[in-house]
Amino acid sequence: MSLDRAVRSLGLQDTDAAVFASLFASQRTLAKSELLTDEGARSPFVSILVDGFAQAVRVLADGRQQCLALFLPGDCLDLTALVLGRSSAATRALTLATVAQARMTDVQALITERPQIGRALWRATALRGIATEEWLVGLGRRSAFERLAHLMCEVMHRMRAAGLASHAVCDFPLTQTDLADMLGLSCVHVNRMVQQLRAEGLIQLGRGRLTICDEPRLTEAGGFQADYLGRSPPPARKTDETFLLRYGLADPA
């Protein structure tokens, strides 16, 4: 993933894009599992993932942990630190990874000078929030099988958008333990669900690659909506009497 492409995916163009990108002159390589920033830390840099996979993760006092976000090449890492001054979660490389870094003070200064850049980063912050909300829906209301199917759809979708998937195949270097952390499951159960997805002919997964064999059915299985970032009007819902009554939406006529 080129830095320019990453910057354009923020919605920046022309001079804004060029000037913003020019701040990310330095690169840093992270070993697999290496922390880029720790939970609650102040970092003097803003980072964009250029290569490899990473995650945002929170660890509870007793060692349980939950992944809050999966970062693919081209994603901005830890955006909230830019406005809040601190990282809300640890950022950790899931594979050997490369990040481009800009000094936070430089970014701050540039935002003042070019408000459109601030606007774009604010928009990116909001999109990150929506993605988190989507995961929240999954953990709250979807079964393990659905969650996994949904995640496979999401990854393929995002990898395509980043130009990193060919047809229905992309790199997928995550372990089942990594998946378990994302999906709020145990790795044993993830394994069972992966096997079910394979048995039903929906995906192939292994050796660091994901192949979607039957995308319509996988999408259906995960309840995935491709446009959940640039959202269209609410999908037509089955008119369910109970539902309408419960929320006082029944047409009084």
Add this chain to the structure above:
Amino acid sequence: MSLDRAVRSLGLQDTDAAVFASLFASQRTLAKSELLTDEGARSPFVSILVDGFAQAVRVLADGRQQCLALFLPGDCLDLTALVLGRSSAATRALTLATVAQARMTDVQALITERPQIGRALWRATALRGIATEEWLVGLGRRSAFERLAHLMCEVMHRMRAAGLASHAVCDFPLTQTDLADMLGLSCVHVNRMVQQLRAEGLIQLGRGRLTICDEPRLTEAGGFQADYLGRSPPPARKTDETFLLRYGLADPA
């Protein structure tokens, strides 16, 4: 909750606060269960909840639903719509509620004129994201009992910050079904956990009121960190050999 107080809680002061508040001249009353905005809708207004409780909620095609956020008096509703143009989720009154509204175009114009206001709203967007992340951790890695305890702590904490709690008592007009939607549980199970919290002498809950009887123990039970919005450095973790090895954090020395 006065509008001024709400505006100050965004971090705005003096002229910025006054000018921003002046945009919220109109008010609207929502009946219990009434939708303020629908999922995916474009709204021409930015709203601040002045009175009552509200939620952001996503409904799946089959009727399952998950609450994404609980709004208390003083909270900005549906902030992401301001930068993304659409609501990512429905906003619904949980009680009879009052919102103050500003025309979105007016807010946009004011942000251009006074960048500090944009900064404050961006910060609020980021804080909303962190709150969503905290719920994600709960749904992914906390038991039903812990989640409920955590939510009680969160609500009391926020109600105090809004000046709406006296000592350890505050209004709490949510039904157990509402709680179930927030916590990703069934209402029957919520009921069982509420009873357990009561039996252990941690809370009193009923008739629209919440009383925390033993705050230290409730905080402990929920793993609640009061500062999870203005985060301090990572809490000291038990040094756990397994954990360190698993994540390659073991000191190589």
Add this chain to the structure above:
DNA sequence: CGAATAGTTGACTAACGTCAATACTAGTGG
């Protein structure tokens, strides 16, 4: 080749959901 990591399996358990009945509560109109 060997060590470490990752994936797989089965047996068992715990947490939580579902269903269906029953009790309580608050608001309503008589």
Add this chain to the structure above:
DNA sequence: CCACTAGTATTGACGTTAGTCAACTATTCG
């Protein structure tokens, strides 16, 4: 003030999903 009603809370029996533990196998990588 009382009966009525709708919404809410509670209970028990039972089913299902997912977690835990402990082994074992397959891969990867040095």
